[in-house]
Amino acid sequence: MSDLILSDHDEQIITAISRGDARACGRLISRAESDDESVVSILQALYMRGGNTPIIGITGPPGAGKSTLTDQLIERWRARGERIAVLAVDPSSPFSGGAILGDRVRMNRHNVDTGVFIRSMSARSRLGGLAAATGDTLTILDAMGFARILIETVGVGQNELEIMRHAHSVVILQTPGAGDVVQSVKAGLLEIGDVFAVNKADLPAADKVVTTLREAVAFRHDAHNPDDWQPPIVKTQSVEGTGVDELLAAIENHLQHQQQHPAQRMRRLRDQARARLLDLVSEGLRRRYASSAERQDNFEQQLDALLERRSDPHAAAWRVLGKI
Ligand SMILES: Nc1nc2c(ncn2[C@@H]2O[C@H](COP(=O)(O)OP(=O)(O)O)[C@@H](O)[C@H]2O)c(=O)[nH]1
Ligand SMILES: [Mg+2]
Numbered sequence: 001m002s003d004l005i006l007s008d009h010d011e012q013i014i015t016a017i018s019r020g021d022a023r024a025c026g027r028l029i030s031r032a033e034s035d036d037e038s039v040v041s042i043l044q045a046l047y048m049r050g051g052n053t054p055i056i057g058i059t060g061p062p063g064a065g066k067s068t069l070t071d072q073l074i075e076r077w078r079a080r081g082e083r084i085a086v087l088a089v090d091p092s093s094p095f096s097g098g099a100i101l102g103d104r105v106r107m108n109r110h111n112v113d114t115g116v117f118i119r120s121m122s123a124r125s126r127l128g129g130l131a132a133a134t135g136d137t138l139t140i141l142d143a144m145g146f147a148r149i150l151i152e153t154v155g156v157g158q159n160e161l162e163i164m165r166h167a168h169s170v171v172i173l174q175t176p177g178a179g180d181v182v183q184s185v186k187a188g189l190l191e192i193g194d195v196f197a198v199n200k201a202d203l204p205a206a207d208k209v210v211t212t213l214r215e216a217v218a219f220r221h222d223a224h225n226p227d228d229w230q231p232p233i234v235k236t237q238s239v240e241g242t243g244v245d246e247l248l249a250a251i252e253n254h255l256q257h258q259q260q261h262p263a264q265r266m267r268r269l270r271d272q273a274r275a276r277l278l279d280l281v282s283e284g285l286r287r288r289y290a291s292s293a294e295r296q297d298n299f300e301q302q303l304d305a306l307l308e309r310r311s312d313p314h315a316a317a318w319r320v321l322g323k324i
Contacts, residue, residue: 010042017046017143020083022117025144029119032136043139050142054255057164059155060173061183065199066152069173069238069247073150074116076248081115082147087137088120089130089153089163117146132283134163135276155189164192165275168268169254171195171247174213176205181212190216193231195250201235201243210235227264229257289324296323 006014016024031039058066070086077084119141121133134151141149153163155172164170172193174181177200184190196217198209213233220231232250236243258265293299302319305311311319 004041004044006041006045010045013042014045014143017140018049018145020145022114025117025140026119028140029137032140033121033133043136046143047139050139053142053144053146053149054169055138055142055149055151055167056251056255057151057153057167057170058173059153059164059170059189060199061175061177062154064155064173064175064177065236065238066154066173069197069199069236069244070150070152072238072241072244073248075241076244077148078115083115083117083145085117085141085144085146085149086119087134087141087149087151088118089134089151090120090122117141117144130163132279134166135279138166155184161188161192162275165272168258169194169251171197171251173197173199174209175200176203176209181209181216185216191220193217194229194254195247196231196233197236197243197247198233199236199238201237202240206235227261229254229261229264289321292324293320296320298323 013024013028017028028039028042032043058070060066067088070088074084074086119137121130121137138149138151151163151167170192172184172189172195174184174196175198190213196213198206198213200206210233217231217233232253234243234247234250236247238244258268299320302311302316306313306316
């Protein structure tokens with residue numbers, strides 16, 4: 001974009017980020033989270049050079065073993081000498097900035113490793129919503145030159161579906177815990193999964209979960225289209241690390257499949273870009289009109305009408321909107 005104006009200081013930050021400077025990265029994410037307007041031009045510049053790092057999302061119910069599994073995946077990527085970023089998003093947690101406590105303990109050995117960047121975000125990370133904050137953080141991480149970016153998020157509601165919209169490959173984690181599969185069907189998780197992992201394979205009911213999942217996922221696959229990706233189901237035991245190599249292979253296969261099917265890949269990227277753009281547009285509209293609504297000359301009159309029960313909130317809102 002030709003109208004992008006960057007100060008020398010902005011340029012320095014961009015250079016530091018493209019060199020993979022973890023400290024500069026952490027600082028920039030914090031600035032983006034605090035809705036600092038001055039980072040927008042940096043984010044713009046980074047976005048326009050980005051799109052090079054595969055993003056892998058892992059979601060599943062609380063306690064399914066996402067962090068334990070993430071830890072195992074990191075270990076394997078590190079063994080190949082690859083630099084990895086992990087973004088742990090917990091929509092239900094009030095904490096942000098540092099790592100989510102349990103995860104920090106679990107991924108502790110990676111904290112001293114400069115090849116691993118771990119960051120966590122929570123519902124309070126930004127006013128504009130977690131999905132927008134995740135998008136900006138991923139723009140920054142993408143520019144850092146990591147081999148892979150992993151997003152771990154708790155599968156508790158609509159939020160993680162939005163977060164998963166940023167991933168090129170989505171891993172859905174299930175466990176033999178009662179009702180997990182049913183819950184996931186309800187939450188629409190089965191539709192967004194590219195790879196399924198049944199973790200805690202040491203527990204007796206694991207095979208039953210695999211069977212249930214296989215049936216649930218089968219209807220999604222178009223048997224007439226040989227190019228259609230068939231989501232694999234992998235059994236893991238993430239404390240011991242059993243099945244993690246297979247899971248890693250399944251993820252890498254899916255990423256490769258995307259590369260080999262550019263039309264499918266572009267469709268996915270376009271859907272994701274569409275959702276991100278619409279998010280920002282509606283957020284912009286909300287901010288703009290919410291602030292001007294109160295300044296409308298009929299606003300206080302509408303409040304009076306509400307209090308005196310001459311009007312109702314719906315009608316009052318329409319009247320205020322009509323004046324904007
Ligand atoms: N039995 C068993 N326990 C596991 C397995 N994977 C993780 N856990 C345990 O499940 C608990 C929750 O794991 P965690 O990774 O924090 O789950 P998260 O909430 O999905 O991130 C921990 O106590 C883990 O040790 C597994 O494969 N088998
Ligand atoms: Mg966790």
